[in-house]
Structures are given as C-alpha cells and as structure tokens.
Amino acid sequence: MIKILKQIWAVTKVSARSNLAYPGEVLGRTVFMAVILYIFLKLWQATYSQSGATRLGDMTLAQMLWYLTITESIYMSAPRLTRQVDEDVRTGTLAVRLIKPMSYPLYCISFCLGERSVRFVFNLLIGAVITFCLVGAVPVSPFSLAMLAVACLFGFILDAFGQLIVGLGAFWLEDTSGLFLIYTRLVMIFGGMLIPLELFPHWLKEIVVFTPFPYLVYGPVHLFLHPSLTEFVVLLKSQLICILALGLVAAFVYGQAKARICAHGG
Amino acid sequence: MNAVETVELKKSFSLKTGLFSRAKASTIVAVEGITLTVPEGQAVAFVGPNGAGKSTTIKMLTGILKPTSGKARVLGFDPWRERQKLVKEIGAVFGQRSQLWLHLPPKDTFDLLAQIYDLGKHDYKVRRDLLVERFELGDFIDTPVRKLSLGQRMRCEIAASLLHRPRLLLLDEPTIGIDVVARQRLRELICQWNKEEGLTVFLTSHDTGDIASVASRMVLINHGRIVLDDTVASVSQTVIQEGLEGDLEQVIAHLFAQPAASSAGLRG
Numbered sequence A: 001m002i003k004i005l006k007q008i009w010a011v012t013k014v015s016a017r018s019n020l021a022y023p024g025e026v027l028g029r030t031v032f033m034a035v036i037l038y039i040f041l042k043l044w045q046a047t048y049s050q051s052g053a054t055r056l057g058d059m060t061l062a063q064m065l066w067y068l069t070i071t072e073s074i075y076m077s078a079p080r081l082t083r084q085v086d087e088d089v090r091t092g093t094l095a096v097r098l099i100k101p102m103s104y105p106l107y108c109i110s111f112c113l114g115e116r117s118v119r120f121v122f123n124l125l126i127g128a129v130i131t132f133c134l135v136g137a138v139p140v141s142p143f144s145l146a147m148l149a150v151a152c153l154f155g156f157i158l159d160a161f162g163q164l165i166v167g168l169g170a171f172w173l174e175d176t177s178g179l180f181l182i183y184t185r186l187v188m189i190f191g192g193m194l195i196p197l198e199l200f201p202h203w204l205k206e207i208v209v210f211t212p213f214p215y216l217v218y219g220p221v222h223l224f225l226h227p228s229l230t231e232f233v234v235l236l237k238s239q240l241i242c243i244l245a246l247g248l249v250a251a252f253v254y255g256q257a258k259a260r261i262c263a264h265g266g
Numbered sequence B: 001m002n003a004v005e006t007v008e009l010k011k012s013f014s015l016k017t018g019l020f021s022r023a024k025a026s027t028i029v030a031v032e033g034i035t036l037t038v039p040e041g042q043a044v045a046f047v048g049p050n051g052a053g054k055s056t057t058i059k060m061l062t063g064i065l066k067p068t069s070g071k072a073r074v075l076g077f078d079p080w081r082e083r084q085k086l087v088k089e090i091g092a093v094f095g096q097r098s099q100l101w102l103h104l105p106p107k108d109t110f111d112l113l114a115q116i117y118d119l120g121k122h123d124y125k126v127r128r129d130l131l132v133e134r135f136e137l138g139d140f141i142d143t144p145v146r147k148l149s150l151g152q153r154m155r156c157e158i159a160a161s162l163l164h165r166p167r168l169l170l171l172d173e174p175t176i177g178i179d180v181v182a183r184q185r186l187r188e189l190i191c192q193w194n195k196e197e198g199l200t201v202f203l204t205s206h207d208t209g210d211i212a213s214v215a216s217r218m219v220l221i222n223h224g225r226i227v228l229d230d231t232v233a234s235v236s237q238t239v240i241q242e243g244l245e246g247d248l249e250q251v252i253a254h255l256f257a258q259p260a261a262s263s264a265g266l267r268g
Helices: A002-019 A023-051 A060-078 A081-091 A094-099 A104-135 A141-169 A178-192 A202-208 A218-225 A229-258 B054-061 B105-114 B120-134 B150-161 B180-197 B208-213 B232-243 B248-257 B258-268
Strands: B002-017 B024-039 B041-048 B069-074 B092-094 B169-174 B200-204 B217-222 B225-231
Touching: A002 A104, A002 B002, A002 B105, A002 B120, A023 A060, A023 A104, A060 A104, A060 A141, A060 A218, A060 B105, A081 A141, A081 A178, A094 B054, A094 B092, A104 A141, A104 A229, A104 B169, A141 A178, A141 A229, A141 B200, A178 B169, A218 A229, B002 B054, B002 B200, B024 B054, B024 B200, B024 B217, B024 B225, B041 B180, B041 B208, B054 B069, B054 B169, B054 B200, B092 B258, B105 B120, B120 B150, B120 B180, B150 B169, B150 B180, B169 B180, B200 B217, B217 B232, B217 B248, B225 B232
Parallel strands: B041 B200, B041 B217, B092 B169, B169 B200
Antiparallel strands: B002 B024, B002 B069, B217 B225
C-alpha cells in the first residue's frame, strides 16, 4: 500500500512539474479563465441589482461571486484525461505504460492530480484577485481553507475517475470526444458551477444529490462559504462513497478493456 | 535457464467493418505458431517485414497482449498471468513510443522510474551514475527532453529501461530515424551491456547493421511464421556458399522472396 502511495505521489509530482514547464501557457490559460470569470461576475452583479434581492439561494452578492470564482477555478482546472487515455489507446502508447509495475488507471489518476493542482492554484490566485477587487473579501479562516483543500482533493480524485471511465470508452469507440463533451456539461450544470444547487428546482436538487456531480464542484465551495465540521464530514463521506463506486466501475471497465487491447503495429 | 520459451504461440485479431446488416467480421492472423527458445545472455535479432508479427510477438512476451493460443514463459513467468512480476525483470524500448517526459529533463524520468520500480535511494544513485557515465548522458541529463536530438533521446530511453537492472531487454526498432554515428554508438552500448552484464537482448529492427552489430542469432519471421533461425555468422557463411552476393540486407530480401526454399536451406 505504501509502495502504491509512493508511486502515486511520484507521478503526481512529476506531472505538476511538467505542467509548470511552460509558464506562458499556464498564464495564457489563466487569463482566459479571468476573462470568462469577469463576464460571469458582471452577470451576477446585474442579476442582484435588477432583482433588488440582497440574498439569492441564501447567498449575498459577495458570497455568490466568491462561489462563482472558486467553482470556475475548479472546473477550468480539469485536465483532459479522457484525451490522454484516448491517445494512449489509439496510438499504442498504452504499451509503454503497461510494461511498468504501476497500475495504468492509478497512473492516469496521479497524472491528472498533478496537472490539476497546478492549474487550480493559478486559477484561484488570479480569480481571487479579480473578485477581491470587485466585492472585497468573504470571511476566511485556516479551518475553512483546510476544508476547501481536502474537499477539492477528493473532488479532483472523483472527477479523475469519472474522466478515466469516459476515456476507457476509447477501447470500444476509438474517439471519446463526444462522451467527454456530455460529461463536462453534466459537471458544469449538475455540479453547480453556473448556478448553485440552492437555486435549482426542489425536485431537481433531490435527484442531483444522488449523482457524483455536486461533490466535484458545489460541495467543496459551499463548505468553504458555510464552514461546518458536520457538513465537512457529510461531504467527505459522500465523496468517498462516490470515489469507491466510480473506482469499482473504472476497475470493471478497465478489466473489460484489457481484453480488447490490440496494440499492434510499431 | 532460458530467458524466452514459446511453443506454437498464435495471435489473431478480429476486425469488424460496416454497421448493422452490412457488418462484416474478419480475422487477421498476426502471429501463426511461433516456437522459440532464447537462452539467458543471448542477443537475438527478430527480423521481418512490416506486418510480419514482430511487434505483436514482443507485446505477447511482455504480457500486454494475450495470445489466442500457445504457451510462453519469459524469465520463468507466464507473461499475461504474471505480468506484474515479469515487468520488474524486463526492460523494453519501443522506438516509436517514448517513456521520457517531454517537457522535463531525463533525470526527472529516472527519478520517477526509481519510485515506480521501488529502487533503494543508494542503489538507484549508484546505478544512475553508472548509466550516465556509460551512456555519456552527463552533458544533457538536466536538459528538457524536447531539446535533445533523437540519438541523445534514444540513449536516455535505453538507459532508463536499464535502471532497474532488468535481465531481459526488449528493443523494438530502437535505431529508427537515428543518424549513422548515433546509431553505431547505440549498437556498441547495447553490445557492451549484453556482453558485460549478461543481459539478454531481444531486438527487432529493419536495419541489417543493427542485426550484424548487436545480435549473435537471427530469427526471421514472415506472415507470422519463423522462416529462418540461425546464427548471424552462419547465415553470412551459407550465403557465400550458396553464391548469393551482397550484404545482409540483400540476403534477407532474398529470403523473403523465397521463404520456403531459404528456410529449408538455412535453418539451423
């Protein structure tokens, strides 16, 4: 077990360093996110001002804008793991991965975590500066920051499993870009990136909490804005259950996929 | 002990084309009954034209592909049932696929591999320093891989695959696209490692220079079958006796043109 954790940590570290190799590219991506974020922030400002409401979904304008900043940072930090798996399968690079004494799914998850952690930190820093300039700060404590970090980590792992399952579809479909598009839109909408779950119709919210999507994005950010140890434990339980469930699905799909490997040619 | 033993190893792929009522299924036979024994410490060249089944055989020997039928033991392991144990004992370089992290220096990939193979810190450092010295990587070990020449990159690839002290090194077209000087240096290094460390080398290549320089034995396959299995020296000798003029490349081309007759005449 320790050996596996060491392998995961080693790949995560190298992946993070590899992602920092091009600071210009990282900055370019962050600037793109900043533009999108600025537009959404202005939209929410207009919504509050037009409706005359001081709270929407139990959130003040400042809380809503910070919610949007962090959810956007999480969503935009997602690497395209599906494309990586897709390419490994189609080009036969999978062969290089399989001759190493490390599980391929774990390699993919670790790779994804390293890349994502770098992107997330950059996104959050830039997003926080913009939002702070527009609406000031929201109450932050080391406790809420620690909870956000842990919940985000588990959210990232959960998302990596989701992307891995979609990517493994390449063994049957060759190209999984269509599935990836559907998956990301589900994360965007049901993960509460655009609109917090409090603003969903009641019936929809009741359904969505039984899917993994709110635990990727909404859960960690809601906890940051409304810190509570009880809520934190509930969220972690939900995340772990979803990780276990998606982990089992990924293991099953990978087991089926292995039998279909046809890494021939070159 | 034998490094590789195969008995009637076969691999076929099913290929489906068309949809619904127009769907057609066909079977492609990539490897058709390969029986082969490679003693430990031997350097074998596995030669054949494109689509002959070389890479498919290597992927079966590494446990990546499960054979349709037949038996194989690699270093005493059943490759597809004991793949996790086997991969710790073998090194593999696929000339057209890289294990190095493109945006990072080779040293970072080496460090990562040390963790993946669970090498002790001291052991790893000693081994890495030895490989850096022998493969002459010192000048560019800290340069991002994307800035290296193909020859430098391939030296790093092979050094990386030797970090965990494998007993068998599988090389799938390692000199592809490399210039003459770098190619010759690479051959010398593989040879040196084979002779000094007793490393078994299983090489596939289209380059007859690789075969002549690195291998002592040559196995020719065509259409998934072995058409010749003999020592490189013996093949050259027989060629002279049969009055076939030219170098090894022409000889191989001649054998592929007349596989049945040649294999009967040259099989060792």
